[in-house]
Amino acid sequence: MSTCQPYRTRLCTIPRLLQHSLVFLSYLALSLALTWPLAKAPAQCLPLGAEPAATVPLLNLWTIWWNVDRLGHGYRDYWQAPIYHPADDVFAFSEPQPAVGWFALPLWHLLPTPASVYNVLLWLFLTLNGWFSFVVLRRCRLAWHVAAVGGAFVVMLPMVRLQLGVFQLVSLWGVAATVWALLEFQRVPNWRRALLVGIAFAVTYLLCCYHGLFLSVLLLGAAPWLFGRRLWQSRFWAPAALAVCTAGLLVAPVVTTQLRVSKER
DSSP states (O other): OTTTHHHHHHHHHHHHHHHHHHHHHHHHHHHHHHTTTGGGSTTTOOOOTTOSSSHHHHHHHHHHHHHHHHHTTTTTTTTOOSSSTTOSSGGGGSOOOHHHHHHHHHHHHHSSSHHHHHHHHHHHHHHHHHHHHHHHHHHTTOOHHHHHHHHHHHHTOHHHHHTTTSHHHHOTHHHHHHHHHHHHHHHSOOHHHHHHHHHHHHHHHHHOHHHHHHHHHHHHHHHHHHHGGGGGOHHHHHHHHHHHHHHHHHHHHHHHHHHHHHHHO
16 A cells, blocks of 8 residues: 555646646747737847837846846846946836846847847746736636636736736736745745745745735735634744745845935935
């Protein structure tokens, strides 16, 4: 009996892995279709969305380059971007998107042009929007095909399609990942899941400060509904504090600079 158990366990995980892989690939195909004909010339073109000119997409392309460049230098002089001379710490005036650099760095050395890096990241983030939403819906015990349709709707959100030229607003997947991590933590509030919540929220903020700020406000209001009786359990608060501290430590370098520069200016 004990020798058969691992084999049965592996067999049970294969359909789930296949299911998630098929859903992910379906969302990728949907992302390519929604941005068509961008896939015909990804190395030369940038999506505009509802933007009347390419100013904002080009700014975001430059932001991706700056993050890749500074990541390669250990983030030295990260806030001293070559804009708004002669002011100091001028990158704090912009949407920094440091987490995008983590995804862009390997692509920067593999793909032929900066535009192709931008477009591959766009397709990846649209796909992750749907996939993490699918994971959240499955965690809420919806049937897999219902969850798959729900994830597809998130990929096709009109707000996101209109904002394809504003790259940072596309990355809703950080919000969905944070919601999923919170649902897992609500079920079993242990240290590992607390770390996961903190990391997911930090990634959300570091992908898009707007999403991180709005999500923090929503979570403050949703906490009593989400955790309910657990708020009165003493063993809940230690891992909850770890989640908050993890998120705070990861976003602190960005937030403190943004607050300091905004006060100085």
